[in-house]
Amino acid sequence: MIKLISASERHEAQVGDWLQSHYLFSFADYYDPANVQFGPLRVFNHDVVAGHNGFPSHPHAEMEVVTIVLDGELTHKDSIGNEVTLKAGDVQRITAGTGVSHAEANDTDNTAELLQLWFLPNKRGLAPSYENMSLDFLDVHDKLVPLVTGQKVLDNVPFLNSNSTVYFGQVTQGQEIDFKTFKIRKTLVYVLSGSLLVNNVEVDRHDQVRLEQKDVVSLHGAANATFILVDVPATEANY
Template identity: 70%
Template sequence: MIKLITASERHQANVGDWLKSHYLFSFADHYDPSNMEFGPLRVFNDDYISPKAGFPAHPHTEIEIVTIVLSGELTHKDNIGNQATISPGQVQRMTAGTGMTHSESNETDEEVHLLQLWFVPNQRNLAPSYELMQVDFLSTKNKLTPLVTGQKVLEDVVFLNSNSTVYYGSVDQGEEINFRTFKIRKTLLYLLSGSLLVNNVEADIHDQVRLDDQELVTIRGTSSATFILVDVPALEVNY
């Protein structure tokens, strides 16, 4: 099955003047029982945070949080001693596990654009942990670059407690990328810029293509495009 979800179908959150956010799934005060998750992927938010603003300290449990900064800088602080400024080309993973409190803020004079993805972990009662890695994915061309994974076949990638992988993709007009998968897995592709044909389905900026029961995902640039591809198990065995 292949499903196209257009940019206009994303939920635009009404949070305040300091945050512009689009939710790809049910989140916070937005509830859609038909769109709760995609395998273990529970949250995918596309956020813009204004200068000198952000999320104050707040708690999480039993969730894997992946943060990808596309422009600007985001400052992370948590209660287990981590403090870092995340820049474009870096990827952060936070394992909330049995309980973790953190804050996220834009301490600069420029807007920050970030993506945040939450995954249900494949183990309960994990100790809280944190990882930040320089990946330099934004300069890649005509390839998929793994950013975070729980699949042990990939190295030098941020670790995730889920049998899932998040890729950054870039393809020039007329070029093609083939992503081989399995019918027991699912693929979500979210367009950041440009336009694509995904298994012959036309997708434009901020559209999503969700696929399952596929063995090959063919991604062709109808213009130069960038995107996030999330590869997840159709059914994650948890706990």
């Protein structure tokens, strides 16, 4: 099965004059019972935060929260003592576990662009924890780069308490990447720029495609393209 969801079908949310968000799944005031999650992937938001603004401190529990900075920078503070400035090319993972509060602020004059993904964990009752890495993924060519993973075959990326992996990808026009997977898993591809043919389905900027029961996901550059690929189990314990 392959399902194309166009950019116009994302839910757009404007918060004052400081935050522009697009939700790929039900979130906040947007609820669609047919679009709540994809495997353990519960939230996928594409945010642009104005300068000298940000998300005030707020609580989470029993969730893996992943932040991917595409442009600009954010300062992270949390209730377990972390204070870190994240820049473009950085990836952050918060295990909310039994409970944590955090805030993200753009203290610069420029906008910050980020993706935030939430995964339901494969273990409950975990102690809150935090990890971030500078992965410099934005300049790769014709490859997939893992950004965060719970699959232990991948090293040197933040660890996720979910049997899932998030990749950043780039493919040049006319080139192709084959992502090998299994029919017991699901794949979501979200195009950040350019245009892809994903298993021969055209996927343009800010479109997404969701695939199930595939052995291979073929990513062909219809134009130079950057994208996020999320590989998740079809089912996972404890959610």
